[in-house]
Amino acid sequence: MWKLIIAEQSKVLRWKMLWIGVGLVSALVVLALAAMNASNPPQDILERQVIWPMVLVVVLRQFAANCTLTGLLLVAMVGGVVAQEYGWRTLHLVLGRGVGRLTLLGAKMGAMLVPTALVVGVPFLAGGAFSGWLTYQHTGLLPFARVHWLQLLWSVALAIYGLLPYVALALLCAVAGRSPVTAICTGVGIVLAENALWPLLRGLGSMGLQIARWFPMGLSMSMLHASEGIPAIPLSGAAAVDVWANLQLLEPGVAALATAAYLVVFLGVAGVVFVRQDLSG
């Protein structure tokens, strides 16, 4: 299984779309930070959105782990490339070598951990480095001691985990659609529908929020709520405002379990569809 994952990964890392997507999100983070900095914000906004440590939370939540931005990117990328393998006939080649279908699907999911980590990690590093430079410009120092590094690493790991349902959804769309266009359109459509429903449900008040928090996006936010702890010092004023406090988010443990349930359901259905398929011509 491990060898199969490595083999799949060697293909994944050749995707141009992956590197273009990662580059675009990273550029977007840097541009947004530069624009915010150029607008000469008041001190409390500056502390919250431009300089360390609080900006790291913003970069992680609003860009790197943003289910709309990175979720859409992952769904399009994974769905498109996996579905393309039906046309390339590489699935036939591997299965014809005696590799089990479920093993292959599992290896594909395993191999997607790296692109998911890159989609989260690279923009976060780019935003972190750029905001570090801005912090230095504003304060004359880099406040490493004001960042809870372990909490930061844990939050990044949770962000990656929170995006995995989108990867599993993309695999399901790819296997069921068997064509890149179908897979991308279906996956993107589902993510956009989730994004459209989210504000609608929030508008419905408490009941709506209780439903919305069980969506993959809500689960990711529930787990990322812990990123409030990235600053290692007590914050004051606007910088201390927890903007997610009124979202009635789930306990991180519950959210993690629900995320796992999404993974099991999406991958399970993809597995059943894949096993039942005829791979002809």
Added chain:
Amino acid sequence: MTCPIALETTGLCKRYGPVMAVHDVSIAVNEGEVFGFLGPNGAGKTTTIGMALGLIHPTAGSARVFGEPISPTHTAPLRRVGALVGSPGMVPALTGRENLAVLASLPPVVDMRRVQETLQLVGLAEAASRKYQGYSTGMKQRLGLAAALLHRPSLLILDEPTNGLDPAGMQEIRTLLRSLARQGVTVFLSSHLLHEVEQVCDRVAVLHHGRIIIQGAVSGLLANSGVRVRVPDPAQAARVLQVLPGVAGVQPDGAYVRVEGVASDAVAKHLAAHNIVPSELVPCRPDLEQVFLDLTRS
């Protein structure tokens, strides 16, 4: 003594909606032989191979490789099989060598030396560093063959392996297949090229409209010979030969009469007994193309 069987299908059927693509296909390929699977395009060859490789669910029947059943949920015995089905499947963005390296890392694992060796074997060593997307059809076919040979399989299942190759390339591949067979590799060769099958195979099965219409040794199929006789009065000779015991058919053909199913000496004796003296008597050995056309026409 019975030979161990490398590939066996029993009553394989595949239905796509109202169309029966493959109907009751039963074949047995002995270890060490080169078996030809012959049929026109659309006869059901690739579908049959797909079922034998666990890529397609049979509607009925079963396939076994080295005695072990194969299905889409049980494909482990295929580790001893190298297959090239239809157009080869590779990652366009990887080079030929990289594509093989990915396959080499799958069980049964082989090292990079074997990758290089296989590239040389199929004549692709010089183009191995080029991306697959830039390969010609013939080069893709060679790489597909290399992928099939990579892990030194005991059974090779090849679907139209010489597609897209030039005549020299085709001959090269046929020579390679014969040489592999001499080394003990069983080869299952699907083709619509009759002369290819005739040159390479020991036994053959002919598939038409999804059904096996004949199977047996190539030499046996071709042994069903006839005799061409040149006589002064072909119509009279044809009437006389109709009653010769064992005759399968008599067909006047211009100044000749074609007699099927009997040996030339029997024809000569029979004509002499009826005071007909042939000026020419030629034993005919039909090629596989003729046999195939006769079979598929009927």
